[in-house]
Amino acid sequence: PLSSLSRATSGEITDGLAADRERIELVIGDEKVDLFLTRVTDPTAGSIWLFSSETLARVPRLHRSAQATWLERVMPATLLERSYFGLSLAQWTLWAASIFGPVLVLWPLTALVAATGRQRIADVTRRAVFLSGWNSLRWPLVIGLTLAIHLSAIRVVGFSLTARLAYARVGLPIAIFTVAMLVWRLISITCRQARLMALRRGRSDTRSLIALGERVVKVFVALLAVFGLL
Numbered sequence: 652p653l654s655s656l657s658r659a660t661s662g663e664i665t666d667g668l669a670a671d672r673e674r675i676e677l678v679i680g681d682e683k684v685d686l687f688l689t690r691v692t693d694p695t696a697g698s699i700w701l702f703s704s705e706t707l708a709r710v711p712r713l714h715r716s717a718q719a720t721w722l723e724r725v726m727p728a729t730l731l732e733r734s735y736f737g738l739s740l741a742q743w744t745l746w747a748a749s750i751f752g753p754v755l756v757l758w759p760l761t762a763l764v765a766a767t768g769r770q771r772i773a774d775v776t777r778r779a780v781f782l783s784g785w786n787s788l789r790w791p792l793v794i795g796l797t798l799a800i801h802l803s804a805i806r807v808v809g810f811s812l813t814a815r816l817a818y819a820r821v822g823l824p825i826a827i828f829t830v831a832m833l834v835w836r837l838i839s840i841t842c843r844q845a846r847l848m849a850l851r852r853g854r855s856d857t858r859s860l861i862a863l864g865e866r867v868v869k870v871f872v873a874l875l876a877v878f879g880l881l
Contacts, residue, residue: 660698662690673700684713722809742808749804753797761789780847784840791833798826824880831876838868 655676657663662673673688687703723731726741733740765785772778802822805815842865849857 662688662700672703679713684709722807737811738809742810745804746808749801749808750797753800754793757793757796758789761785761793765789780844784836784843787836787840788833791829791836795826795829795833798822798829802826827876827879831872831879834872835869838865838872 657673661670664670666674668674671690673690675686675688677684677686686706688700688706689703690698690700693699722741722745726744730741730744731739735743738746765782768781768785769778772781802819805818810818842861845861846858849861
């Protein structure tokens with residue numbers, strides 16, 4: 652985990668190692684491996700950390716001992732051998748499937764919910780309100796769930812750590828925006844239902860309070876989304 656690495660330029664000084672050595676714990680399968688960094692002086696950059704020569708010498712053995720991932724066990728060899736932009740065709744296939752697969756499954760499911768509500772709700776007004784609210788939630792719900800599945804699959808796909816970090820910087824803002832949109836529309840639907848109930852009971856003052864509360868909550872949601880993006 653990146654959070655376990657020291658942010659100090661001097662490294663972790665309480666780990667019992669020399670001041671110019673740093674330990675990184677790597678987990679390969681069920682095996683824990685200690686990698687070591689050595690601090691050297693670069694003519695251009697100054698004091699920097701490099702992987703030690705003894706750690707680099709162990710890389711071939713560690714690579715041989717690493718177990719094949721489930722992707723390598725399941726996918727055909729032809730897809731594993733061909734690569735584009737540093738990823739095998741099998742990895743690109745899984746990447747595409749993690750986007751289009753959830754959409755192809757979730758969109759018909761949301762359509763099924765709408766069809767079920769259309770058949771089960773006898774009252775015309777209630778049916779219209781339900782369909783209007785559900786249709787406004789369908790796309791944010793599908794996009795949000797698809798994004799969650801896709802971002803979870805990135806680690807399985809085998810993207811490098813640098814690529815995953817860059818991907819997260821793009822994917823997480825989209826996720827925050829999608830969740831905020833979903834919550835925003837849920838608030839609108841809930842308050843619309845409350846206003847209809849107040850109208851039926853002749854409580855015009857309650858309707859005004861509901862409208863005010865809706866604005867306040869939406870502003871709060873917008874602020875949370877902005878702070879999340881920042």
